[in-house]
Amino acid sequence: MDKTGLILRPASGVRHAGHTSSNAIRVVIADDHAVVREGLRRMLEQDDDLNIVGEASNGQEAVAKAIALSPDVITMDLKMPVMDGITATREIKQRAPGVNILMLTLYGEDFVREAIEAGASGYLLKDSDCEQIIQAIHQVRDDLCPIAPSLTRDLVSRLGKLMQNNQGSVLTRRQLEILKSISEGATGKEIASHLFISPATVKREIRHTLNKLGVKDRAQAVSEAVKHNLI
Numbered sequence: 001m002d003k004t005g006l007i008l009r010p011a012s013g014v015r016h017a018g019h020t021s022s023n024a025i026r027v028v029i030a031d032d033h034a035v036v037r038e039g040l041r042r043m044l045e046q047d048d049d050l051n052i053v054g055e056a057s058n059g060q061e062a063v064a065k066a067i068a069l070s071p072d073v074i075t076m077d078l079k080m081p082v083m084d085g086i087t088a089t090r091e092i093k094q095r096a097p098g099v100n101i102l103m104l105t106l107y108g109e110d111f112v113r114e115a116i117e118a119g120a121s122g123y124l125l126k127d128s129d130c131e132q133i134i135q136a137i138h139q140v141r142d143d144l145c146p147i148a149p150s151l152t153r154d155l156v157s158r159l160g161k162l163m164q165n166n167q168g169s170v171l172t173r174r175q176l177e178i179l180k181s182i183s184e185g186a187t188g189k190e191i192a193s194h195l196f197i198s199p200a201t202v203k204r205e206i207r208h209t210l211n212k213l214g215v216k217d218r219a220q221a222v223s224e225a226v227k228h229n230l231i
Contacts (some may be wrong), residue, residue, distance in 0.1 A: 009044045017159045024051035025141050028069060030062035030075040031104075032086070036126075040075060040104075043130040050137060059091075066099045072141050075133070076120070078105035086111070092120030100140040104133065112147065121219045122146040122185070133176030139185045145222045146185035175209045177201060182218045 056062040121140040136146040
């Protein structure tokens with residue numbers, strides 16, 4: 001780990017880059033430390049399915065790159081000069097809503113709620129290894145909500161407040177468990193296996209959960225819960 005907190009070791013489960021896939025996920029790296037941007041680029045280039053199309057050294061540059069390059073995912077630092085990552089995320093989601101934001105920061109649970117409310121689809125810490133970061137980029141592109149494992153304990157404990165929702169759309173225990181798994185970045189098949197239910201049941205419960213929360217997708221489900229102070 002360098003002084004920025006980013007682990008630069010390679011991941012054993014990632015394919016080494018040779019030729020970037022034509023369907024590669026287009027990524028912009030936003031961080032005010034040049035060494036972090038360089039390290040992230042080296043790490044992400046190990047995956048043929050990722051294509052680094054730009055870099056930004058502050059939030060304002062990240063907004064400009066989001067508009068100009070239309071990336072699939074931006075890895076966003078939290079504390080940056082000119083414009084911080086949360087403000088940049090909020091502006092990007094307003095001006096380029098199709099761009100997915102993965103927060104990648106040193107700062108823990110104090111900022112998770114604010115970041116998700118601003119529109120971030122995932123939140124990782126810089127001590128995550130290469131494989132975790134690459135997996136999270138794929139997950140946010142696929143409408144999942146990866147959150148650093150060390151932060152999920154606090155998140156999950158607050159999910160219990162959903163049971164006290166006074167709008168009459170109380171989530172069941174199973175739906176809470178599924179929402180917990182979604183917040184951890186699990187796929188439908190993984191959720192089904194973990195809860196010993198069928199994939200069809202998972203899809204049905206997710207659909208009911210989205211309807212109860214009044215949202216269209218799983219990322220918005222977590223975001224909506226945060227906005228209404230339910231988690």
